[in-house]
Amino acid sequence: MEKRIRQLIIITFSLFFFAGVLSAQETILKRQLSDVLNYLETKHEIKFNYAQDQVMDIKVFMPDTIETILEVLEYLTKQTPLTFSLIGDKIVVVKQKEAYVFCGVVKDKKDHQPIINAIISNGDNMVLSGESGFFSLTVKNLEKPIAINCLGYKSSKIEPKSLVFNDCLDVFLDQDFYTLSEVVISNYLVSGINKINNGSFEIDFSNFKILPGLTETDVLHSIQALPGVNSTNETVSNINLRGGTHDQNLILWDNIKMYQSGHFFGLISMYNPQITQKVFLKKNGSDVSSTDGVSGTIDMQTDKEINTDFKGSIGLNFTNFNSFLDVPLGEKSSIQIAARKSVNDFFKTPTYTAFFDRISQNTELSTNTPTVINSNKTFDFYDTSFRWIYRINDKDQLQINFINVYNRLLFDENLINEQSTESRRSSLSQNSIAEGLSYNRIWNDKFKTVFEFYETDYKLKAINVNIEDDQRFLQKNSVSESSVKLKTFYNLNHSLQLLGGYHFVETEITNLDDVDNPLFRNLVSEVIRTHGIFTELGYRSSNKKIAFNFGLRYNYIGKFKKQILEPRFSFNKKLLDGLTLEILGELKHQNTSQVINFQSDFLGIEKRRWQLANNDNIPVIRSKQISVGINFSQKGWLFNADTYLKQVKGITSQSQGFQNQYEFVKTHGDYSVFGIDVLFRKHFNQFDTWLGYSFMDNNYRFKTLEREAFPSNYDIIHNISLGATYISNNLKIATGLNWHSGKPTTKPEEGNEIVNNEINFAKANEAVLKDYLRLDISAIYDFKLSNNMKLNAGLSVWNVMGRKNELNNFYRINEGAPVETLQNSLGFTPNAVLRVDF
Secondary structure (H helix, E strand, O other), rough: OOOHHHHHHHHHHHHHHHHHHHHHHHHEEEEEHHHHHHHHHHHOOOOOEEEEEHHHEEEEEEEOOOEEEEHHHHHHHHHEEEEEEEEEEEEEEEEOOOEEEEEEEEEEEEEEEEEOOOHHHHHHHHEEOOOOEEEEEEEEEOOOOOOEOOOOOEEEEOOHOOOOOOOEEEEEEEEEOOOOOOOEOOOOOOEEEEEOOOOOEEEEOOOOOOOOOOOOOOHHHHOOOOOOOOOOOOOOOOOOOOOOOOEEEEEEEEEEEEOOOOOOOOEEEEEOOOOEEEEEOOOOOOOOOOOOOOOOEEEEEEEOOOOOEEEEEEEEEEHHHHHHHEOOOOEEEEEEEEEEEOOOOOOOHHHHHHHHHHHHHOOHHHOOOOOEEEEEEEEEEEEEEEEEEEOOHHHOOEEEEEEEEEEHHHHHHEOOOOOEEEEEEEEEEEEEEEEEEEEEEEEEOOOEEEEEEEEEEEEEEEEEEEEOEEEEEEEEEEEEEEEEEEEEEOOOOOEEEEEEEEEEEEEEEEEEEEEEEEEEEEEEEEEEEEEEEEEEEEEOOOOOEEEEEHHHHHHHHEEEEEEEEEEEEEEEEEEEEOOEEEEEEEEEOOOOOEOOOOHHHOOOOOOOEEOOOOOOOOOEEEEEEEEEEEEEOOOOEEEEEEEEEEEEEEHHHHHHHOOOOOOOOOEEEEEEEEOOOOOOOOEOOOOOEEEEEEEEEEEEEEEOOOOOOOOOOOOOOOOEEEEEEEOOOOOEEEEEEEOOOOOEEEEEEOOOEEEEOOOOOOOOEEOOOOOOOEEEEEHHHHHEEEEEEEEEEEEEEEEOOOOOEEEEEEEEOOEEEEEEEEEOOOEEEEEEEEEEEE
16 A cells, blocks of 8 residues: 555655656747747848837747758747837848737636636627637737626736647636626626626726717716616616616715715716726625615726736816826725815816706705895815725735715805895705725635625705805714624535525614704604615526526514515526527515605705605505516627516605605605617717617506506606727727606696696606707727827717707796796717826
8 A cells, every 4th residue: 555655645745856857848948039040040140120129028939950041030030019110131121010910718716617708808899708718919019918707706917928839738727606696798788798607787997988978987977878777867876777767876986885876966977987996786686695786786896906017097188187096005905095076166067067957956055036146156076095905814804994985065145135145055965984894714626705894974964054144054964884794605516506694784864954954853853774684595507508597585674573584586598509588587575765745855956855654654664576588699780678677665755856846745656667778879980870769658646636547757758878989000990879758746636737736747657858869979089199098089069959958847826827847868979088098
């Protein structure tokens, strides 16, 4: 026995020794290209004309066995990123290749199986690995590393200078433990937008190019390009997922729940696009580890990889200054810092003016009378974001996040009379501060735990002065939430994974109304604590044709002693080559909602305030949804169709923004939606074109309001988007047309408009506003300033035709007759950007 062990040790040692000798021998045989060229000059009596930095760090095998000079030059051209051209008989000119091809096969490092739909990119070009894992990438800049990314795997980078360009090599990726999610449709709309086998959409901003009307990758505007997602008032603070209200969306930034979403009170995202790497949109089939978001989830993520090279950017557009730094702190840690500040302190731009006019439309800010005039109107915003990753060792990783966002509006109200002028200041501020911690521990190749904690705080404050009545009205709305979550992942085998965990959330919401003349003060502060236990089984077949997730979440709301069970599932089946079937379903609940007590709340600009459920007149909101879809993708063609049924119970009339006979009614009910989302897309050469269509039948049921169902305020029956992008070298151009049927509205009863000095409205939402139509265009060009620096210049126009689209309307009595007030969209709004990346 001992003899056999000694023999085995000797054989093993010999194999390692032999492999090491071969590797060392190969390294020794390779020579510096400059030395090889000197040798060839002597041997063939020729002269190579090159710059020293061209051949630096390049090694090749000595072409001893090749006799003719032409064959030698052909050999060197294949082995290096250079071209060798014989001029006359004695001079060889050495040049950098304008383009060369890097090819390879992406494989799983553990089982050496090919990886499909891995993204290979060097910043200029991007390709996907095919069925066999093979890819071929055209490379133009040797200074840019080639990045290989794939869901479920750790990212990898390759330096082009180290490659032999005529040989295809194997690229092995390490599993990132949880590997059951993968891309089923790449470039869903444009480059960087992908569809995942769990039903969600991924926007990868590292590969994202351009969308119509946007010079930069506005995070929350970008998701509105997808079918089933729109905004009835063009803002990111009113995103409607399949007919739901904005407060029914779970918005996460690195797993931190956010209660604010926009700057300019909703006209642009408050999440800096430079630090936000990916966005996942889940309209249905959410995993059981998340709660809230009965309409859907918008999950934003920063880069999870530790950067080893210093990089950053400085930019300026017509709304803000911005900067970003990604700083390595050794090999195990890196930090990212991003900041933005509005430009109005330095100069006014057409975009800033258009945005300011849009938010002040039909509000206290725009109200003037012969004796009271508003002046000194100023608006300011900023945001800062921070992310730190520390890889303690191969098994442990720590991540810390911080975000601070601020909006402030000020104006003076001036009372003018014959004797004097009196002024008092009104103000509105909106602020979010949040911090989060995530700790990942890989115990072994089968078991992993993730611990997450966050604290998020949101504050909305308004001081509204009425100078004629000598009155000051103070309003506050604040949210403070803490969350602790533990997730465990256990790989049963290569195809099965078990997810389990515990989630605790404490939410406190405070509302204050304070008037000084006459004295009135109403302060309400409530707290809800929720416990959640969840488990989910994930399955992916070995041939990757079936992906299935089924989970169950148990919730306990201590304040109401309420227990809620929520099953959720996603199923994806590959039927034929390029054809897949998708079935999704979920039950969800949430304890928070936004309401409008009066349209003049918070100066009429940010009218919505957060409130907690009380299990009485403000119920816990519950939803159930199921959807079935098919996807077909082949040879640049894409067809996707989804049909869904969705029901949400426990909504309050105050949360729906009524401005008709139900404006001041307080009751609760539900809404149900039947809808179809369809997308056609064609990719050819440098063009992407798409046509999207959504149909929706969205109806309310409030038993105390109407006996029968009536159209929802968000019932946009038909929605069409048509777009195209062109990308060539450094130029990117996009144009898009958006049309949808008019928003439901309620008009006064014709011929009997006023009854008892009140407006006599007709049946709720039986009329509609005019159809919405908008044409957008954008263009971006990249200038190379040096090997490590480039200038990005862009121009966009939102609403090229300058059409005044009707977003909303309401009626008020003036001199005994109803008078209609219309709220219109942004008009012709240009924007421009200059950005330096280094």
